[in-house]
Amino acid sequence: MRTVKRRSRRVFVMVMSVALATLAGCETNPYTGRSQLLMTSVSQEMQMGAQAYDQVKSDPKMRPSQDPREVEPVKRVAARIVEAAKRSKYAEMANQFQWEVTVIKDDKTPNAFALPGGKMAVYTGIFPMAKTEAGLAAVMGHEVVHALARHGAERMSQGQLTNAGLQIVGAAAGASGRGGMLGQATMAALGVGAKVGVLLPFSRKHESEADYIGILLAADAGYDPREAVALWERMGQTSSGGAPSEFMSTHPSHETRIDQLKRWMPEAMAIYQSKQPVPAALLPTVP
Numbered sequence: 112m113r114t115v116k117r118r119s120r121r122v123f124v125m126v127m128s129v130a131l132a133t134l135a136g137c138e139t140n141p142y143t144g145r146s147q148l149l150m151t152s153v154s155q156e157m158q159m160g161a162q163a164y165d166q167v168k169s170d171p172k173m174r175p176s177q178d179p180r181e182v183e184p185v186k187r188v189a190a191r192i193v194e195a196a197k198r199s200k201y202a203e204m205a206n207q208f209q210w211e212v213t214v215i216k217d218d219k220t221p222n223a224f225a226l227p228g229g230k231m232a233v234y235t236g237i238f239p240m241a242k243t244e245a246g247l248a249a250v251m252g253h254e255v256v257h258a259l260a261r262h263g264a265e266r267m268s269q270g271q272l273t274n275a276g277l278q279i280v281g282a283a284a285g286a287s288g289r290g291g292m293l294g295q296a297t298m299a300a301l302g303v304g305a306k307v308g309v310l311l312p313f314s315r316k317h318e319s320e321a322d323y324i325g326i327l328l329a330a331d332a333g334y335d336p337r338e339a340v341a342l343w344e345r346m347g348q349t350s351s352g353g354a355p356s357e358f359m360s361t362h363p364s365h366e367t368r369i370d371q372l373k374r375w376m377p378e379a380m381a382i383y384q385s386k387q388p389v390p391a392a393l394l395p396t397v398p
């Protein structure tokens with residue numbers, strides 16, 4: 112019994128070391144200079160992102176909206192944010208991604224996500240928080256940065272999610288992953304939260320990075336970056352009695368977040384003022 116345990120532990124350590132030796136890489140965030148340890152390759156992450164997206168879309172509870180009043184503004188904002196990403200310091204990766212956005216008809220969940228590989232979802236429940244297309248740009252800029260800055264991959268590589276880590280190691284060892292389902296921990300690490308049953312907010316560092324680079328992207332896309340402050344103020348006013356989501360996460364606190372956004376605002380405003388501004392069209396109101 113004991114030997115078996117020890118042996119399996121040894122095998123585990125060996126597998127992990129091989130995986131680490133072949134995969135571990137250090138990346139530096141081109142905007143913040145923060146160094147990240149990553150155990151996966153971008154192509155593996157993109158594969159996982161596509162798989163997570165298919166899983167979300169195949170969930171019968173996740174109804175895609177067919178209403179053009181909901182779909183059109185989301186597509187408009189997504190297209191402009193993606194164009195800005197393709198001009199950004201993440202241009203190389205943004206150009207590799209196969210971007211796509213789905214609007215999920217769920218008025219109760221103020222959520223949105225963007226996965227490695229460029230698959231995005233916006234829940235109609237975020238509309239009252241975002242209020243305008245510029246508010247939505249703040250949301251989508253933030254989410255797109257989580258994907259481009261490889262936050263999900265970093266989170267999986269940190270070892271805080273043993274199961275997810277093992278799954279990645281398995282996938283990296285050559286298993287194609289085709290036909291298999293991603294576990295909840297992996298889904299959560301990638302940023303797919305609320306409806307999958309596991310809530311795992313991004314860390315404070317990841318959230319701050321997404322906020323900072325997100326307003327730069329939104330500004331570059333022609334949206335008023337100050338809408339990000341208004342958005343978080345509205346989020347702060349909403350009671351967190353509903354379902355938890357990425358956007359209701361408390362890391363960092365709303366106050367810290369707003370203070371930081373105000374500190375970064377001059378840089379974002381300088382970009383915004385050099386662009387042709389996009390009118391802040393109102394989003395459809397939820398009945």
Ligand SMILES: [Zn+2]
Pocket residue numbers: 253257313317318321357
């Ligand atoms: Zn976030």
